Amino acid sequence: MKQGYRNGLVAAAVTALSFAAQADEVVRIGHVAPLTGGIAHLGKDSENGARLAVEEINSSGLLIGGKRVTLQVDSQDDAGDPRTATQVAQKLVDDKAVGVVGHLNSGTSIPASRIYKDAGIVEISQAATNPAYTQQGFKTTYRVVATDAQQGPALAAYAAKTLGVKKVAIVDDSTAYGQGLANEFRKAAETSGMTVVSRDATNDKAVDFRAILTKIKGENPDAILYGGMDAxxxxxxxxxxxxxxxAKILGGDGVCSTDVVKLAGPAADNIVCSEAGMALEKMPGGAAFARKYEARFHQPLQVYAPFSYDAVYIIVDAMKRANSTDAAKVLAVMPSTDYRGVIGETSFTAQGDLKHGAISVFSYKDGKKVLLDVVQM
Known part of the structure; x- marks a missing residue:
């Protein structure tokens, strides 16, 4: 082989290696929520938040471990179904996602969490509030919202002290979320001196509640706590x-959406609901985020977009601190997270819950969501 030709091959190889070092590494961040079914609007809202974060980060450029990194949203639909949730969780593991924003429901987050635990992939739920989610002892489970152990008592305290509720009926939708909220509310209601006149269950696909409501009407409560989603x-x-x-209708974050006005009609004015986080107008970056969201998606946000948006940034912050896109290394630095974003300061307890939670209480007036109170946890 001629010397000049050999040198040319060497130079070409060096150039190729140099180019490879500069080439983009595509890194997947999973997102899971119901994108079909009765609460698809809430799932899409969450997905939009994650997508907005990824678009911003890609636009500004991301360098990890000496490589240019392009993020990709690997969005999966669990349809709010626990069995489907484990299937899409395994798909995200197979896709080698560096981390997952999800799942939206407690009833899907809890079964899926074992899949992520076995794979060593961080899971940050943008919405799951059932305390059991982070009580399993997994090092992979985190959330960026408060829990029902905080939300239930806050809603009960508001009902007792501000609304003057003496008697309350409780109905839940038989999901992990609905039951969890109802259980925590009941404990706090009884502690605060309210009388729980009845406890009933429906399901998350129900459309006719007249039998339960007719029975409750005869019990004449001051309020009804409904544990379930807005659908x-x-x-x-x-x-x-x-x-x-x-009776006033009390609900948690699943009810406390923009779309509940359309679903309830004029009866929305009788709803008092809580969100397991700071109200958008009280979030440090809330107003600016709302403008960006509406400019990008041409619709108002529902509930969960700011939380999924920050969850993406928290995963990327962990990648930067680990100087790696390896899921195990990203997971290893998660406990030391101290991130300030749209929703405020995010740092985690040893279980993966927020250290600085807040519960916001809302009502509706003339089709508009109105902030009533914020309880710092």
């Missing part, structure tokens, strides 16, 4: 009004 909570409130039930 059923809205019609529940609407049918309560149609039947002449005068």
């Amino acid at each position: 059923t909570g809205g019609p529940f409130a609407r049918q309560a009004r149609q039947l002449g039930v005068r």
Whole structure:
């Protein structure tokens, strides 16, 4: 082989290696929520938040371990179904996602969490509030919202002290989220001196609540706590009004959406609900985020977009601190997270819960969501 030709091959190889070192590494960040079914609007809201974060980070450029990194949202639909949740969790493991934002529901986050634990991939739920999610002892489970152990008591305290509720009926949708919220609310309600006149269950696909509501009407409570999502909570409130039930309808973050106004109609004005986080207007970056979101997606945000947005940035912050896109190394630095984003300061307890949680309480007036109170946890 001629010397000049050999030198040319060497030079070409060096150039190729140099180019490879500069080439983009595509890194997947998983996102899971119901993108079909009755609460698909909430899932899409969450997905939009994650997508907005990824688009911003890619636009500004990301360098990890000497490589240019391009992020990709690996979005999966669990349809709010626990079995589907484990299937899409395994798909994200197979796709080698560096971390996962999800799942949205407690009833999907909990079964999926074991899949991520076995794979050593961080899971940050943008919405799961059931305390059991982070009580399993997994090093992979985190959340950026408060828990029902905080949300239930805050809602009960507001009902007792501000609304003057003496008697309350409780209904849940038989999901991990709905039951968890109802259980925590009941404990706090009884402690605060309220009388729980009844406890009933429906399901998250129900459309007719008249039998339960007719029974409750006869019990004449001051309020009804509904543990469930807006897809059923809205019609529940609407049918309560149609039947002449005068009790206030209390709900958690699953009910506390923009779309509940459409689902409940004029009965939305009778709803008082809580969110397991700071109200958007009280978030440090809330107003600016809302403008960016509406400019990008041409619709108002629902509930969860700011939380999924920050969850993406928290995973990327961990990548930067680990100087790696390796899932195990990213997971290793998660406990030392101290990130300031749209929702405020995020740092975690040893279990993966927020150290600085807040509960916001809202009502609706003339189709508009109105902040009533913020309880710092």
